[in-house]
Amino acid sequence: MNNPLHAVDLYCLTSEEHSLGRSNVAVVQAMLDAGVKLVQYREKYKHAGEKLRECELIREMTRKAGALFLVNDDVAVAQAVDADGVHVGQDDLPVPVVRRLLGPGKIIGLSTHSPEQARAAVEAGADYIGVGPIYATRTKKDVCAPVGLEYLEWVAANLTIPFVVIGGIKEHNIAEVKRRGAGCVAMITEIVGHEDIAGQIRTLRNRMHSTFQEI
Numbered sequence: 001m002n003n004p005l006h007a008v009d010l011y012c013l014t015s016e017e018h019s020l021g022r023s024n025v026a027v028v029q030a031m032l033d034a035g036v037k038l039v040q041y042r043e044k045y046k047h048a049g050e051k052l053r054e055c056e057l058i059r060e061m062t063r064k065a066g067a068l069f070l071v072n073d074d075v076a077v078a079q080a081v082d083a084d085g086v087h088v089g090q091d092d093l094p095v096p097v098v099r100r101l102l103g104p105g106k107i108i109g110l111s112t113h114s115p116e117q118a119r120a121a122v123e124a125g126a127d128y129i130g131v132g133p134i135y136a137t138r139t140k141k142d143v144c145a146p147v148g149l150e151y152l153e154w155v156a157a158n159l160t161i162p163f164v165v166i167g168g169i170k171e172h173n174i175a176e177v178k179r180r181g182a183g184c185v186a187m188i189t190e191i192v193g194h195e196d197i198a199g200q201i202r203t204l205r206n207r208m209h210s211t212f213q214e215i
């Protein structure tokens with residue numbers, strides 16, 4: 001499979017509790033209006049039924065916009081709405097099991113926090129890995145201490161599958177993660193917690209793409 005993650009520079013996630021009172025659906029619409037090409041539905045506080053209803057809408061919206069749609073953790077919801085894939089963590093279902101459940105042609109991402117986990121993810125057949133948390137974050141409740149820029153540099157030097165940096169990434173440190181080898185950057189609060197989501201995405205994009213000229 002030609003891996004579509006290679007073409008993604010900005011990886012957007014939902015989190016309604018950080019969205020200043022806006023719904024996940026409204027937030028995703030703003031992301032798509034700004035030209036985002038990948039959205040992960042991440043929602044830790046809703047029942048399956050509510051998640052399904054939101055994901056049905058987001059599936060339609062992302063399809064219309066030509067954007068990829070991944071679901072965090074919930075394989076059943078992903079299957080029900082024909083999402084493009086699933087992102088799992090270290091304590092979720094193993095990648096080969098998710099692959100078997102989803103069937104061929106779907107994208108599977110796995111969060112990793114160390115070179116050992118990264119190697120195991122490649123071995124297990126993940127299509128991309130999450131690399132984090134790069135900096136301290138309070139957005140993910142059970143996350144480990146920051147693994148920092150060293151782990152990012154290790155991944156950039158040693159792996160060929162796509163990877164997404166995450167955890168505490170803000171406008172002011174995008175230049176740093178890009179300099180250390182990040183191609184794709186994931187942010188939650190820096191995007192969903194902003195009053196003007198579409199405007200903020202344009203600002204972040206400019207920041208990402210001007211980074212190379214600054215060095």
Ligand code: 3NM
Pocket residue numbers: 111112130131132133134136137138139140143166167168169186187188189190
């Ligand atoms: N995963 P923010 S850190 C969802 O390290 C998530 O795997 C992480 O939120 C990991 O951009 C994280 O607000 C939270 O810091 C990212």
